[in-house]
Amino acid sequence: MTSSSNWTIEDAERIYGVSRWGGGYFSVGDNGNLQITPNPDSPDVRIDFKAVLSEIQQKDVQFPVVVRFHDILRSQVARLNTAFADAIEDAGYQGRYSGVYPIKVNQMREVVEEIVYAGKPFQYGLEAGSKAELLAALAMNTNEGSLTVLNGYKDEEFMRLALMGRKLGNRMVVVVEKYSELLLLVRIAKELGIDPIIGVRAKITAKGRGKWESSGGDKAKFGLTIAEIINAARYLKSEGLDHCLKLLHFHIGSQLTDIRSVREAIAEGGRIYAELHKMDFPLQYVDVGGGLGIDYDGTASTNDSSRNYSIQEYVSGIVNGMKEVCELEDVPHPDLVSESGRAITAHHSCVVTQVVGEIRSNSSGVETSAADDEHIIVSNMRDIAENPLLNGDDRRAMQQAFNDASHYKEQALDAFKLRVLSLEELAKTETLYWQIMQRLHTYYADEDFIPDELQEMAHSLSSQYLCNFSVFQSAADTWAIDQLLPVAPLTRMNEKPNVSCSLVDITCDSDGKIDQFAVGREITQVLPLHELKAGEPYFVGLFLTGAYQDVMGDMHNLFGRLNEVHIFSYDDDPEDFYVEEVVHGSSVKDVLTIMQYNPQAMASDVKRMIDRQVAEGNIKPREGVQWTDFYEACINGYTYLKPQKP
Numbered sequence: 001m002t003s004s005s006n007w008t009i010e011d012a013e014r015i016y017g018v019s020r021w022g023g024g025y026f027s028v029g030d031n032g033n034l035q036i037t038p039n040p041d042s043p044d045v046r047i048d049f050k051a052v053l054s055e056i057q058q059k060d061v062q063f064p065v066v067v068r069f070h071d072i073l074r075s076q077v078a079r080l081n082t083a084f085a086d087a088i089e090d091a092g093y094q095g096r097y098s099g100v101y102p103i104k105v106n107q108m109r110e111v112v113e114e115i116v117y118a119g120k121p122f123q124y125g126l127e128a129g130s131k132a133e134l135l136a137a138l139a140m141n142t143n144e145g146s147l148t149v150l151n152g153y154k155d156e157e158f159m160r161l162a163l164m165g166r167k168l169g170n171r172m173v174v175v176v177e178k179y180s181e182l183l184l185l186v187r188i189a190k191e192l193g194i195d196p197i198i199g200v201r202a203k204i205t206a207k208g209r210g211k212w213e214s215s216g217g218d219k220a221k222f223g224l225t226i227a228e229i230i231n232a233a234r235y236l237k238s239e240g241l242d243h244c245l246k247l248l249h250f251h252i253g254s255q256l257t258d259i260r261s262v263r264e265a266i267a268e269g270g271r272i273y274a275e276l277h278k279m280d281f282p283l284q285y286v287d288v289g290g291g292l293g294i295d296y297d298g299t300a301s302t303n304d305s306s307r308n309y310s311i312q313e314y315v316s317g318i319v320n321g322m323k324e325v326c327e328l329e330d331v332p333h334p335d336l337v338s339e340s341g342r343a344i345t346a347h348h349s350c351v352v353t354q355v356v357g358e359i360r361s362n363s364s365g366v367e368t369s370a371a372d373d374e375h376i377i378v379s380n381m382r383d384i385a386e387n388p389l390l391n392g393d394d395r396r397a398m399q400q401a402f403n404d405a406s407h408y409k410e411q412a413l414d415a416f417k418l419r420v421l422s423l424e425e426l427a428k429t430e431t432l433y434w435q436i437m438q439r440l441h442t443y444y445a446d447e448d449f450i451p452d453e454l455q456e457m458a459h460s461l462s463s464q465y466l467c468n469f470s471v472f473q474s475a476a477d478t479w480a481i482d483q484l485l486p487v488a489p490l491t492r493m494n495e496k497p498n499v500s501c502s503l504v505d506i507t508c509d510s511d512g513k514i515d516q517f518a519v520g521r522e523i524t525q526v527l528p529l530h531e532l533k534a535g536e537p538y539f540v541g542l543f544l545t546g547a548y549q550d551v552m553g554d555m556h557n558l559f560g561r562l563n564e565v566h567i568f569s570y571d572d573d574p575e576d577f578y579v580e581e582v583v584h585g586s587s588v589k590d591v592l593t594i595m596q597y598n599p600q601a602m603a604s605d606v607k608r609m610i611d612r613q614v615a616e617g618n619i620k621p622r623e624g625v626q627w628t629d630f631y632e633a634c635i636n637g638y639t640y641l642k643p644q645k646p
């Protein structure tokens with residue numbers, strides 16, 4: 001490891017891996033601040049995160065804050081569509097790409113609006129998986145020539161809405177997830193006299209690897225078996241609607257970690273398409289679903305939180321795979337649809353939280369000087385602590401100190417239980433023990449190899465940084481499915497970080513923590529961060545939260561939605577950006593109302609209690625008014641901590 005004097009931003013880059021997970025959008029600046037290049041095609045437009053923080057503070061927006069970079073959304077839409085256009089051209093592929101954005105990944109209106117806007121030149125559409133999403137997609141998808149793909153389980157109203165979309169000139173594709181939906185759709189289409197565009201979702205045996213493996217395979221929740229697909233096609237023919245069968249759909253899971261599963265799915269799905277074609281059902285589209293992964297941990301591997309391929313590889317795997325099948329089978333190349341959500345939205349938003357305190361285990365001890373008649377266990381522990389070898393760099397002496405100290409610590413506890421050691425002596429022994437561990441910790445921090453038993457000790461010595469946010473609201477997947485999200489300080493990356501810590505949130509739940517980090521190329525339980533300085537707020541960013549995390553949070557402990565700041569890049573601005581919009585998060589009043597409270601009634605109840613105390617002379621009238629106002633101000637305020645002004 002590097003000593004603090006020759007610490008460089010390259011070291012910071014190595015530890016935090018910013019450019020490995022940053023997708024070309026994030027980097028460490030020479031000044032040690034995190035930088036954003038929202039459009040990698042215009043590398044001169046660079047936003048310094050510190051300038052964003054200052055603007056947030058100037059506007060009096062309280063932390064924690066979600067920061068959205070709208071340009072990143074646009075860049076990702078262009079990136080995916082351009083990758084398909086390029087691969088199609090390179091391969092001489094005959095079909096076109098007609099992608100859709102699945103709005104369940106981030107349904108925020110501003111996000112969907114931006115994606116539709118950015119997708120206009122590409123005829124990029126939307127995907128909806130529920131009635132509410134369909135209602136949104138119907139109103140939001142204004143891109144001419146684009147598709148609106150409708151997945152998920154459907155009822156009669158759903159079918160009517162889809163057919164209404166047809167009537168309005170939209171290319172709404174109803175994807176049949178189970179056989180009975182087809183009968184329902186045909187009945188309503190005939191009743192209304194509107195031709196639907198019908199897709200069928202195939203259960204295919206190719207499985208994604210990773211956390212979403214069960215989305216594919218025989219036991220998948222959605223989709224028709226091969227036999228059902230054939231029956232569906234024949235049924236449509238018998239109803240005179242076979243010309244409406246236009247799309248074959250499959251989706252083998254989200255965050256596909258291994259490119260091989262994509263290839264397998266294309267090979268299998270392509271064969272089904274080709275066979276249907278030969279059976280005289282010439283489908284126009286093959287929809288390969290979602291699954292394009294994000295490299296959250298920066299390892300470019302088949303780790304659950306990574307993927308072993310690039311966007312270009314993914315896209316060319318689809319285009320070339322489909323071309324190969326079609327040429328072997330001598331059928332036309334279908335138009336290609338994909339439903340990438342995670343890849344479009346993950347990078348564009350992050351959560352900024354302030355570290356509001358440090359929780360240190362074993363930081364305080366008792367006075368440890370020798371007493372006249374102290375027990376030998378205490379003296380033995382002191383001998384280790386005072387051994388000059390402990391300040392040297394003899395590896396074997398360190399290991400021995402660890403072994404001996406651990407032994408005496410256990411003995412001390414036994415002796416205490418047997419009433420041989422007093423409470424005070426136990427406290428002395430433990431204090432000395434932690435002093436030894438602290439010293440060992442410092443020694444091993446500069447070593448490449450740390451034995452297992454000592455690694456555990458390092459973890460128990462590490463600090464916890466208390467961060468003003470809720471894991472359940474802002475990073476639900478880190479709790480629910482152990483998703484790793486990149487974490488990095490926003491400033492001071494030109495200083496050596498010398499506190500190893502995990503992050504804990506402000507909920508009263510011991511699960512409210514983040515203790516999985518990508519450090520270098522390892523997954524560790526602690527992250528090196530900087531020492532807190534009095535009077536200088538320290539901010540940490542939780543990145544790649546734009547997919548799922550933004551919208552899946554819950555109100556555990558009544559912590560509500562976050563304040564949001566929407567950033568647009570702007571070359572003519574001295575800081576290269578402006579805040580286009582501040583969206584205020586939930587107030588206490590908002591979250592209480594959702595839980596069926598009546599905040600107004602609560603305020604008058606509390607006022608009545610105060611008035612009674614005033615009447616009884618326990619509170620002065622002026623003070624009573626102040627308490628009443630204070631209660632009301634808090635009810636109208638933000639649900640998170642209000643850190644003290646320095």
Ligand SMILES: *Cc1c(COP(=O)(O)O)cnc(C)c1O
Pocket residue numbers: 102104105129151251253254255289290291292339340341342343
């Ligand atoms: C969730 C989902 C998607 C989005 O998947 P990503 O991995 O986020 O791209 C696409 N299609 C269907 C059917 C889905 O259920």
